[in-house]
Amino acid sequence: MSVPTVLVVVVAVCVLCRCLIPWLVQSNSTLALLWYDVLLEMTLDFLTRTTRPQRLLQAVSINAVRGDPDSVIKAIDHFCKHTEWAMNVGDEKGAILDLVVMETCPSTVLELGTYCGYSTVRITRLLPPATKLITVEMNPEYAHVARQVIQHAGLQDKVCVLEGESADLIPKMANMFGIQAFDFVFLDHWKDHYLPDIRLLEDCGLLAQGSVVLADNVVCPGAPDYLNYVRYNLKYSSRFYQAHLEYTRVLDGLERSEYQGD
Numbered sequence: 001m002s003v004p005t006v007l008v009v010v011v012a013v014c015v016l017c018r019c020l021i022p023w024l025v026q027s028n029s030t031l032a033l034l035w036y037d038v039l040l041e042m043t044l045d046f047l048t049r050t051t052r053p054q055r056l057l058q059a060v061s062i063n064a065v066r067g068d069p070d071s072v073i074k075a076i077d078h079f080c081k082h083t084e085w086a087m088n089v090g091d092e093k094g095a096i097l098d099l100v101v102m103e104t105c106p107s108t109v110l111e112l113g114t115y116c117g118y119s120t121v122r123i124t125r126l127l128p129p130a131t132k133l134i135t136v137e138m139n140p141e142y143a144h145v146a147r148q149v150i151q152h153a154g155l156q157d158k159v160c161v162l163e164g165e166s167a168d169l170i171p172k173m174a175n176m177f178g179i180q181a182f183d184f185v186f187l188d189h190w191k192d193h194y195l196p197d198i199r200l201l202e203d204c205g206l207l208a209q210g211s212v213v214l215a216d217n218v219v220c221p222g223a224p225d226y227l228n229y230v231r232y233n234l235k236y237s238s239r240f241y242q243a244h245l246e247y248t249r250v251l252d253g254l255e256r257s258e259y260q261g262d
């Protein structure tokens with residue numbers, strides 16, 4: 001192949017991957033997740049011999065100011081909007097998360113699903129000085145990256161990243177941390193775990209009257225059994241916040257459910 005032909009092919013592939021496909025998939029949940037979360041990630045992993053969390057961490061190291069959580073959030077949002085999508089709660093839903101955290105003003109916080117620590121940094125930067133956040137991640141590579149992102153934000157003393165499955169760790173929380181109940185729980189792990197895990201939190205006595213549970217992605221990818229449970233249940237007072245899937249135009253939302261007690 002001649003040099004001009006190679007150049008034309010490279011430009012065509014770039015236009016296809018950076019403009020045409022993102023435009024085509026931006027409003028369709030299945031296509032968007034298939035493109036960003038499967039095809040693009042696999043291709044970039046193969047071409048760069050790195051993983052998405054490693055690439056995200058590199059963007060943080062280069063662009064965020066050490067000890068400044070807001071600059072870490074900004075660096076991740078910029079990376080995900082302009083370079084590579086990633087499954088953080090994102091800026092639009094992140095602003096709703098901020099509001100719910102600020103109005104709850106929690107003393108005890110649990111997050112299920114850490115990934116690279118984006119939402120961990122978002123929540124922790126708003127917590128009063130003595131408050132500690134426990135975040136649970138089952139993938140050791142993601143947990144390793146999250147610890148470095150949290151450290152870069154200067155929040156390592158306020159966060160405990162626990163490695164393991166939520167179903168195994170929830171029953172151990174009370175003993176491990178001497179916690180009576182969580183004031184605020186952020187559910188952002190795999191969606192089919194939302195319902196079993198909120199029930200487990202109840203069974204373990206980790207929700208008290210007034211505890212707020214905020215669940216991400218209740219529309220996309222969706223958690224219909226969970227929504228059915230919290231919306232039609234006298235134990236909860238529930239409210240939906242409509243937004244979009246992180247960094248796309250696909251409809252999504254968060255469900256805020258306040259535990260009313262038994």
Ligand SMILES: C[S@@+](CC[C@H](N)C(=O)[O-])C[C@H]1O[C@@H](n2cnc3c(N)ncnc32)[C@H](O)[C@@H]1O
Nearest residue numbers: 088089113115118119137138165166188189190
């Ligand atoms: C959507 S990502 C979390 C995004 C993160 N909350 C943020 O906004 O930056 C979901 C994460 O949950 C983790 N996960 C899924 N199911 C889990 C489980 N049962 N226990 C612990 N972690 C889980 C996955 O490995 C993944 O990293």
